[in-house]
Amino acid sequence: MKTLVIKNLKKKFSDVWAVKNLNLELNPGEIFVLLGPNGAGKTTTLKLIAGLLHLTDGEIYIKEIDIKKEPIKAKSLIGYIPDEPFIYNKLTGREFINFIAGIYKIKRENYEKKMEDLFKKFEIGDWIDEFSESYSHGMKQKVIMCQLFLHNPDLILIDEPLVGLDPKSSKTVRECFFDLKNKGKTLFICTHTLSFAKEIASRIGIINAGELKFIGSLEELSRISGAKDIEEIYLKLTEESVSVDIK
Template identity: 75%
Template sequence: MSRLVVRNLKKKFNSVWALRGFNLTLDPGEIFVLLGPNGAGKTTTLKLITGLLRPTEGEIFIEGTDLRKDPIKAKSHIGYVPDEPFIYNKLTGREFINFVASIYKVSRVDYETRLAGLLKTFDIGEWVDELSESYSHGMKQRVIMCQLLLHNPELILIDEPLVGLDPKTSKTVRELFIKLKEEGKTLFVSTHTLSFAREVATKIGIISQGELKFIGDINELSRISGKKDIEDIYLKLSNANDGVHR
């Protein structure tokens, strides 16, 4: 069974189509990277899959469960990291992690040990017990990554994972994504960082003006665009008016 199936997904804001017929199927162990310029519809797509936006048309199945018909069951399989990592200002990082862990009913067996391990992985120091109002963008991002891995979702959706992270944490995140893929998790990542896409993606999508222009692996991208460098490929395909390949 596919982990994520998206069929003819459309979203209209007032009279503007933000997404026009998005189709995608992801299986366990895949990392799908969605590339596109600002305002192309990347965040809209992710928000639709997480249930933060209601589709105008189309269907979303997560682990075979229709998101519209049984959102609670469907959402129990996902973990989401937004592009703007908001945390309640008056909670500490630890309290936020514990709050989300309570919602996902994370097992309390060895909880402290697992949390300590993740805090170490993301280089989260004693500041985890300070109110998050004093955190930087990167610190919040690390706390959110930490809570995400604690409840161990099957499908991970991340919007701009590297924004605000220092080089060391960026490297950790890349390595972690590859490890998660090897464990059979599915990752759906939206990003502007082309080198990241080249390094980790098993499937790449290029979206522009709400339309998925291309979907395939890096070799297919290179063949279709006639370019070798990821930046050239991206620029050529994101500006293309035709050539939608599914």
């Protein structure tokens, strides 16, 4: 069964088509990286899948569940990490984790040990008991990343995962992504960082001005364009400026 199926997805904000006509199918155990410059439509695509934005047209299925017909059931299968991680200021990291566990109705004894291990792995240390208002962007992101392991989602959506992380934390995050992939999870990661895509992606997509220009492996990308340098192809596929209307 496909983890994610997207058919003819379109999203319009007043006069801007942020997503023009997106078709995509993702399998269990794959890391899909959506690459594109700022304003390409990556965040909008993730928010549509997460059910945080209404789609203008098209269909989205998570494990064959139509997100329009059964939004709550679909959401229970998704973990979403936004590009601007949000934790209530007056909650500590630990309280935030307990709060989320409560929403998913997971008993403390079933996650406490797992979370302690993750706090260690991410080197969150004593910060876990500080108010999140004192956290850096990277610290918030690490705490929110731990939350993914609470309800064990099949589809994990992550927007710009490396922003604000030091090299050691980004290595831990990469390991964590591979771990999830090896457990059969599907990861959908948006980034404008090409080198990250090269390291981690099973398949990549390149989006520009709301249009998917390419889907395939990095090898396929080099092959079809006849070039060796991925950077060059990426720049070529994304060189047009953001268009304002759809034909």
